[in-house]
Each structure stands twice: as structure tokens, then as C-alpha cells.
Amino acid sequence: MYKLIDKKIRKYERIIIHRHKNPDMDAIGSQAGLYYLIKENFPKKEVYMVGDSNKFDMENLMHDIPDSYYKDALVFILDVAVKEMVCDERYLLAKEVIVIDHHANPSDIEDCILFVDPESSSATQYITEIFKSLNYKFNKEAASYLFYGMVTDTGRFKWMRKAETAFAAASFLASKGAVIEPFYNWLYTESLENRKIKTFFEARLVYEEGIAYLKNDQDVLDELGVDFFTVSRGMANLASGIEEIKIWLNFTYNKETDKVMGEFRSRDINIVEVAKKFGGGGHVYACGATLKDFAEADLVIEEYKKLLKE
Numbered sequence: 459m460y461k462l463i464d465k466k467i468r469k470y471e472r473i474i475i476h477r478h479k480n481p482d483m484d485a486i487g488s489q490a491g492l493y494y495l496i497k498e499n500f501p502k503k504e505v506y507m508v509g510d511s512n513k514f515d516m517e518n519l520m521h522d523i524p525d526s527y528y529k530d531a532l533v534f535i536l537d538v539a540v541k542e543m544v545c546d547e548r549y550l551l552a553k554e555v556i557v558i559d560h561h562a563n564p565s566d567i568e569d570c571i572l573f574v575d576p577e578s579s580s581a582t583q584y585i586t587e588i589f590k591s592l593n594y595k596f597n598k599e600a601a602s603y604l605f606y607g608m609v610t611d612t613g614r615f616k617w618m619r620k621a622e623t624a625f626a627a628a629s630f631l632a633s634k635g636a637v638i639e640p641f642y643n644w645l646y647t648e649s650l651e652n653r654k655i656k657t658f659f660e661a662r663l664v665y666e667e668g669i670a671y672l673k674n675d676q677d678v679l680d681e682l683g684v685d686f687f688t689v690s691r692g693m694a695n696l697a698s699g700i701e702e703i704k705i706w707l708n709f710t711y712n713k714e715t716d717k718v719m720g721e722f723r724s725r726d727i728n729i730v731e732v733a734k735k736f737g738g739g740g741h742v743y744a745c746g747a748t749l750k751d752f753a754e755a756d757l758v759i760e761e762y763k764k765l766l767k768e
């Protein structure tokens with residue numbers, strides 16, 4: 459079934475690897491993992507990685523290539539199957555496109571060869587399984603990047619769609635020399651500035667009836683000189699891991715939309731129905747909603763207090 463992927467790789471001299479915008483470690487890990495797999499097994503092929511960069515691109519691996527490279531190229535798109543989210547739309551110039559993804563939503567990329575496995579916990583896991591089954595040689599670099607993506611997309615092997623296959627893939631990568639402990643050290647290390655921001659918000663947390671919440675207006679963001687995203691997503695989990703606190707909420711004013719973004723998290727309590735009631739959604743234990751103002755945030759807090767009492 460995956461023979462077609464091998465056939466296409468053999469056929470093309472130039473291969474360009476894409477993935478989704480604003481990459482997470484699974485996207486970068488998929489991209490770099492596949493890059494090193496092809497380089498190890500076909501050293502003469504020209505292989506490139508393209509896309510925006512952030513801290514997950516730890517070694518600044520992205521290549522700057524001209525449009526003309528696409529004409530005769532095979533393109534891979536990894537960890538995404540939706541046009542709008544693919545980084546660098548020049549994939550449209552390629553001769554052929556192969557998409558490898560693990561998300562359940564349908565693909566709208568036209569004229570591509572599509573491989574989707576929603577049972578894989580990460581794209582990196584799926585890529586590991588595909589190329590293991592094709593008997594490709596895995597070097598340390600490929601094994602490491604694929605492992606990094608697996609670690610992060612599963613929340614350090616906590617959320618897995620199928621634990622046994624995820625651990626089997628991780629075990630295989632470990633046997634190929636995947637770097638493990640230094641990567642965890644990197645994951646669990648943050649800048650002093652970031653730690654200070656967290657400490658600031660931690661001190662502002664309000665604890666009431668099993669719920670913790672933060673209300674962050676523009677004055678608070680300005681005082682610290684931090685942007686909306688840093689606070690809204692970055693501070694969403696500050697109150698996790700407290701025995702008495704079952705649900706924790708983070709409300710942050712977004713001056714671009716003039717709305718209040720609510721991020722909701724819980725331990726083992728279904729909180730998504732309340733999020734939906736306020737026009738939001740997401741996962742069962744991690745969801746959110748865009749709210750009119752902080753008065754509406756108070757209504758959300760009351761709803762969750764009621765839910766906890768039930």
C-alpha cells in the first residue's frame with residue numbers, strides 16, 4: 459500500500475517537503491524526519507524543506523529555494539491536509555504531490571496522492587510506520603526528529619489514539635538511536651523572562667469553588683508588554699495539577715477583535731458542552747469560546763461552578 463510512496467521517491471531527483479503553517483514539533487519533526495530518511499537512503503537526491511520557522515525549528519533547517527525548483531519536483535505535504543493551512547503555496551507548482559496526515563478532517567487538496575491515518579497519534583508516528591514498512595534505513599537524525607514529534611503531539615505520551623502502536627513506533631525509533639533525554643531537557647526549559655511572566659499571572663489566579671480563573675484585560679497585557687497569544691494560550695494551563703481545582707479558565711482581551719477569548723481546561727470533566735453554549739468548541743477537556751466581554755466571562759464561570767456541583 460505504501461509502495462507507491464517509495465516508487466515516487468525513486469522516480470524524482472528533486473523532492474521538496476512542506477507542512478502546516480506556524481509549525482509545531484510534529485510538523486517540523488515530520489518534515490526533518492522525512493528529509494533525513496530520504497537523504498540517508500538516497501544520498502544523491504536533492505531534498506529541501508520549506509516553510510516558516512519558529513523555536514521548534516531548533517537547527518534552522520528551512521531552505522530558501524526559487525520557484526523554478528518546483529517544475530520537476532515531487533512535493534510532500536505533512537501533518538496537514540487542508541489547503542488553507544499548508545505553508546508555502548508553491549506546492550501547486552509541483553509535478554506531483556503526496557499528502558501524509560493523521561487528522562480526521564477531510565482533505566481539500568486537489569490532484570494529490572493522499573495518505574491519512576486518523577489512528578496515528580501524530581504524523582511522525584505515521585511516517586515512522588510507513589517507512590519502517592518500506593524497510594528504509596533510519597539514521598539517528600531521522601529517528602530523533604520523528605521521536606520529537608511523537609513526544610509533543612501525544613503530550614509526552616499521555617494522549618494516544620492507540621497506545622500500543624504509538625509506543626511500538628517510539629520503541630523502534632529508540633532502537634535507531636533517537637535522542638531522548640536532551641530533548642526532554644529542551645522541552646522543560648524556558649527563559650527566565652517567560653518564567654517571570656508565569657509567576658506574575660500565577661499570583662493573579664482567582665480560586666473559587668473548585669475553579670481557578672484569570673481575567674486579563676489590556677492594561678495587564680500592556681503592563682507586562684506581552685501580546686495576546688502569549689497570555690491567552692501560554693497562561694491557559696497555569697492552574698493545572700492542583701488537587702482541589704478541577705476546572706481552570708483563562709479570559710484574555712484581544713484588542714484586534716475587541717472580544718474576550720476564553721480558554722477552558724479540566725481534569726477528567728467534560729467541559730466542552732458549556733463552551734458550545736457560548737458559541738465555542740474544541741476537545742472534551744480542552745476547549746474555548748470567543749466572548750463579547752468580561753461580563754459574559756462571568757456567566758461562563760457561573761456555568762462551570764454549576765457543572766461542578768452536579
Ligand SMILES: [Mn+2]
Binds near residue numbers: 484485537560580
Ligand atoms: Mn500532528
